[in-house]
Amino acid sequence: MSISMKPLGARVVVEPLEQEEITAGGIVLPETAKEKPQKGKIIAVGAGDRDEKGNRIPMDVKVGDTVLFAKYGGTEIKIDGKKLLILRESDLLAIID
Amino acid sequence: MSISMKPLGARVVVEPLEQEEITAGGIVLPETAKEKPQKGKIIAVGAGDRDEKGNRIPMDVKVGDTVLFAKYGGTEIKIDGKKLLILRESDLLAIID
Amino acid sequence: MSISMKPLGARVVVEPLEQEEITAGGIVLPETAKEKPQKGKIIAVGAGDRDEKGNRIPMDVKVGDTVLFAKYGGTEIKIDGKKLLILRESDLLAIID
Amino acid sequence: MSISMKPLGARVVVEPLEQEEITAGGIVLPETAKEKPQKGKIIAVGAGDRDEKGNRIPMDVKVGDTVLFAKYGGTEIKIDGKKLLILRESDLLAIID
Amino acid sequence: MSISMKPLGARVVVEPLEQEEITAGGIVLPETAKEKPQKGKIIAVGAGDRDEKGNRIPMDVKVGDTVLFAKYGGTEIKIDGKKLLILRESDLLAIID
Amino acid sequence: MSISMKPLGARVVVEPLEQEEITAGGIVLPETAKEKPQKGKIIAVGAGDRDEKGNRIPMDVKVGDTVLFAKYGGTEIKIDGKKLLILRESDLLAIID
Amino acid sequence: MSISMKPLGARVVVEPLEQEEITAGGIVLPETAKEKPQKGKIIAVGAGDRDEKGNRIPMDVKVGDTVLFAKYGGTEIKIDGKKLLILRESDLLAIID
Numbered sequence: 001m002s003i004s005m006k007p008l009g010a011r012v013v014v015e016p017l018e019q020e021e022i023t024a025g026g027i028v029l030p031e032t033a034k035e036k037p038q039k040g041k042i043i044a045v046g047a048g049d050r051d052e053k054g055n056r057i058p059m060d061v062k063v064g065d066t067v068l069f070a071k072y073g074g075t076e077i078k079i080d081g082k083k084l085l086i087l088r089e090s091d092l093l094a095i096i097d
Numbered sequence: 098m099s100i101s102m103k104p105l106g107a108r109v110v111v112e113p114l115e116q117e118e119i120t121a122g123g124i125v126l127p128e129t130a131k132e133k134p135q136k137g138k139i140i141a142v143g144a145g146d147r148d149e150k151g152n153r154i155p156m157d158v159k160v161g162d163t164v165l166f167a168k169y170g171g172t173e174i175k176i177d178g179k180k181l182l183i184l185r186e187s188d189l190l191a192i193i194d
Numbered sequence: 195m196s197i198s199m200k201p202l203g204a205r206v207v208v209e210p211l212e213q214e215e216i217t218a219g220g221i222v223l224p225e226t227a228k229e230k231p232q233k234g235k236i237i238a239v240g241a242g243d244r245d246e247k248g249n250r251i252p253m254d255v256k257v258g259d260t261v262l263f264a265k266y267g268g269t270e271i272k273i274d275g276k277k278l279l280i281l282r283e284s285d286l287l288a289i290i291d
Numbered sequence: 292m293s294i295s296m297k298p299l300g301a302r303v304v305v306e307p308l309e310q311e312e313i314t315a316g317g318i319v320l321p322e323t324a325k326e327k328p329q330k331g332k333i334i335a336v337g338a339g340d341r342d343e344k345g346n347r348i349p350m351d352v353k354v355g356d357t358v359l360f361a362k363y364g365g366t367e368i369k370i371d372g373k374k375l376l377i378l379r380e381s382d383l384l385a386i387i388d
Numbered sequence: 389m390s391i392s393m394k395p396l397g398a399r400v401v402v403e404p405l406e407q408e409e410i411t412a413g414g415i416v417l418p419e420t421a422k423e424k425p426q427k428g429k430i431i432a433v434g435a436g437d438r439d440e441k442g443n444r445i446p447m448d449v450k451v452g453d454t455v456l457f458a459k460y461g462g463t464e465i466k467i468d469g470k471k472l473l474i475l476r477e478s479d480l481l482a483i484i485d
Numbered sequence: 486m487s488i489s490m491k492p493l494g495a496r497v498v499v500e501p502l503e504q505e506e507i508t509a510g511g512i513v514l515p516e517t518a519k520e521k522p523q524k525g526k527i528i529a530v531g532a533g534d535r536d537e538k539g540n541r542i543p544m545d546v547k548v549g550d551t552v553l554f555a556k557y558g559g560t561e562i563k564i565d566g567k568k569l570l571i572l573r574e575s576d577l578l579a580i581i582d
Numbered sequence: 583m584s585i586s587m588k589p590l591g592a593r594v595v596v597e598p599l600e601q602e603e604i605t606a607g608g609i610v611l612p613e614t615a616k617e618k619p620q621k622g623k624i625i626a627v628g629a630g631d632r633d634e635k636g637n638r639i640p641m642d643v644k645v646g647d648t649v650l651f652a653k654y655g656g657t658e659i660k661i662d663g664k665k666l667l668i669l670r671e672s673d674l675l676a677i678i679d
Contacts, residue, residue, distance in 0.1 A: 004194035086190045093474045097392035101291035183287045198388035280384045295582035377578045485586035489679035571675045
């Protein structure tokens with residue numbers, strides 16, 4: 001998927017992945033009332049925030065990473081009919097394989 | 098469009114762009130209840146905030162950039178009958194082409 | 195107008211300007227429910243806040259500047275029957291010509 | 292007035308001044324619902340807050356200054372039947388003549 | 389248990405341990421209304437947050453540690469039918485043996 | 486009064502003083518609804534908070550000082566039937582004679 | 583009492599002490615509605631928080647200290663039937679003898 005979008009600061013663009021209900025090795029969200037993460041693929045990464053000296057703080061994720069992120073976060077957009085999310089890196093919980 | 102307005106600090110002046118409902122390659126806002134971004138063109142850029150030593154932190158956007166920004170943010174003004182927004186750079190989500 | 199008032203810190207004294215309803219090149223406030231800025235002239239400028247080393251952070255505005263500022267901010271005073279506002283510089287949005 | 296009171300940190304002791312309703316050159320509070328400042332004379336000044344290195348940040352006001360301050364702030368005390376206020380310097384808006 | 393998940397920042401992945409009600413030397417949660425911690429085993433550790441210079445702040449826990457953590461914290465996920473928690477290190481209270 | 490108590494950080498132990506209603510030179514609390522300070526004597530002083538380098542920030546008060554402090558602050562204890570208060574130095578308003 | 587628990591960061595483990603109602607030299611909590619401290623003995627001390635350079639900020643308390651602490655704070659655990667509390671050092675008010 002070609003995307004011509006550059007997230008600003010420490011933001012990333014994530015394409016949400018459908019979640020299998022039960023799989024061996026897959027991530028399955030429980031049925032409880034706790035906050036549930038979502039799985040997605042990173043398709044664009046910002047340059048990172050600046051530290052107090054104005055230098056960029058490097059991002060810990062890169063394009064292609066599959067990540068878990070908090071469900072409530074981010075801003076939803078649509079490109080070519082595809083639903084995407086703009087999230088801050090701090091809303092990402094973990095990189096999974 | 099000539100504009101004689103200098104935003105202060107890390108603020109920018111944005112001219113909102115009308116959003117096509119459905120286009121190939123265009124940004125289309127979904128119909129959900131999530132926060133929806135708007136598209137706009139930057140027509141003026143401030144000098145940037147100062148870091149703790151008093152030096153300017155450079156802005157990541159420039160005049161002419163098309164940006165997505167959070168809908169709720171900013172202050173609305175009108176110049177020559179044109180509706181503009183004064184936003185902080187931190188309210189800008191991404192630069193798009 | 196002679197004014198013998200020295201704002202403290204990063205504060206300024208602003209004389210609000212009456213807003214023309216519709217003019218070519220003038221600032222006209224829209225009729226929506228969004229936050230609306232006001233136009234004013236700066237008639238006194240503080241020495242600026244101090245950074246963490248105790249040095250003054252220079253002010254970005256000067257006496258005579260015409261500025262847009264958030265309507266809700268500041269403290270209203272009257273001098274010689276003239277209504278003035280004491281505002282923090284961070285409440286100023288832009289310098290206009 | 293002799294006062295044996297040393298405000299701590301960046302605090303000052305202010306003696307509120309009665310406000311003339313309408314005078315040429317005097318400060319007159321408007322009748323609107325906005326926050327209204329009060330006028331007072333500084334009669335004691337603290338040593339100032341310490342910066343992150345433990346050095347004192349100098350105070351911008353001195354004993355004898357006439358100041359405007361936000362009405363809501365401070366702590367009211369009485370000495371020799373005189374009502375005084377202990378305020379933080381950040382609650383002072385401007386020095387007037 | 390093999391887990392292919394890398395927590396981001398100062399986060400850890402914890403496998404909650406069942407709590408024995410009463411044991412000599414075991415941790416037993418009281419029956420009061422106070423906040424109660426849970427016991428768990430750390431199965432993955434992030435690289436740590438970055439300090440203001442961009443350097444990593446080392447983590448105080450390692451894979452295999454048994455920890456007490458605040459019950460309310462974290463994000464619940466399931467891997468291979470096993471319930472896990474992604475927590476920030478600051479939500480961990482103590483390492484126990 | 487001998488007291489074997491060491492306040493931690495920037496805390497002090499204060500013995501509240503009874504307030505005379507009206508005296509020449511004494512502190513008299515007004516009858517208004519504003520926040521009213523209390524008078525007390527400092528009987529123990531902590532070592533002070535640490536700055537960001539781990540050095541102690543010196544305390545501005547010492548044992549024996551009579552101070553004004555905000556009424557709402559602190560933690561009340563009793564030693565030998567005497568009511569004392571543990572307060573942070575930042576809750577102290579002024580040293581009086 | 584042997585305890586194999588290492589509090590994380592600036593946390594301590596405290597064993598609450600029963601409070602005598604009225605004793606000469608003892609700490610007695612008053613009957614008012616104000617916040618009341620509790621007395622306890624420190625049985626484990628964390629390594630301390632890290633400053634902005636990653637160095638440990640030394641703890642001001644040590645194992646064996648008797649301390650006063652705010653009642654509301656901390657997390658309650660039970661070890662060998664004994665009720666203990668995990669508290670942050672900043673919730674400790676004073677060391678007493």
